[in-house]
Amino acid sequence: MTMTTHDEDTTRALQGLEDGRSSVRLRAALAIGTAPDPRFVDKLVERCAIEPEFSVREMLTWALTRHAPSLTLPGLLGELRSERAQARSQALHTLSKIGDRQAWPAITRELLSDADDEVARSAWRAAVVLVPEEERAALAEVLATQLGRGGRETQLSLSRALIALGEVILPILAAASVRGAPGARRHAIATERLRHDPDAGFGFAIEEAKRVVALGTPSQEGQ
Structure with missing residues (x-):
């Protein structure tokens, strides 16, 4: 019964991320970050790319930082190659918050000079956090x-x-x-x-x- 309840909570949280109301999406992201679960990671990364509300995007990023970098980095690094500017920008922002220098090689010259100003700004901030001293x-x-x-x-x-x-x-x-x-x-x-x-x-x-x-x-x- 405990497992069933847990599965129901997981389903509810994942559905909440796609609710039409930003307040519901915000609460869902908060709940996921409060109780991290590897099953949430892909959906969090996916949602970052399309979430229209700044406050919700920030909560999605926070929720991702609550999971192990070994779980979050692969998806985030993949987003850096997305054609969607918001996907690149938010992934860079999240990588800067995670602060794991394994991500440094992915901060390319192309991202640092991205045609989209928000992507470039996010790349600059991430680069400063992740760059090795040398x-x-x-x-x-x-x-x-x-x-x-x-x-x-x-x-x-x-x-x-x-x-x-x-x-x-x-x-x-x-x-x-x-x-x-x-x-x-x-x-x-x-x-x-x-x-x-x-x-x-x-x-x-x-x-x-x-x-x-x-x-x-x-x-x-x-x-």
Whole structure:
């Protein structure tokens, strides 16, 4: 009887993930995370790719983190090759929360420069979490190719990722701030200023960077 009850609970939770009401889906994901079961993993990964509500997606990710990485990584890594942008983005987000560095080789240059801004931003965040120490400089070089990309939020995400890599970014930012397209130069200068003075805010850093590039003045601190 206990087994029957357990099976019924499992069926109910899995059905709840597909309910038309977001509140029901949220409760189902919470229940699954509270009582992890390998039978839930595939459905959680599948649902991440199509779930329209942000709060539910976050709960799905949390539920996945409650399961062993040996169970979740295969499905999540498979999603990185999906044609659906949300599948790639949410899988990357979940991998960053799991934090298992076995996933690092799957964070490819293609994902780091994905045409979809949300996928790229998720890839940047995941990469910073998963990158081995000895590959930080190489990652910074790849991330620097994205300088100047997108709107304010996308640029802030990239700046934060670069800053999180530490001092390996300094020569890369210095080089980027004096060559390349004006947008990339402004972004590089703004990133360095944000690193130097986080309290100043990204908007202020960008405006200062625009002035520096427009005047053609050196970007070194102290000038």
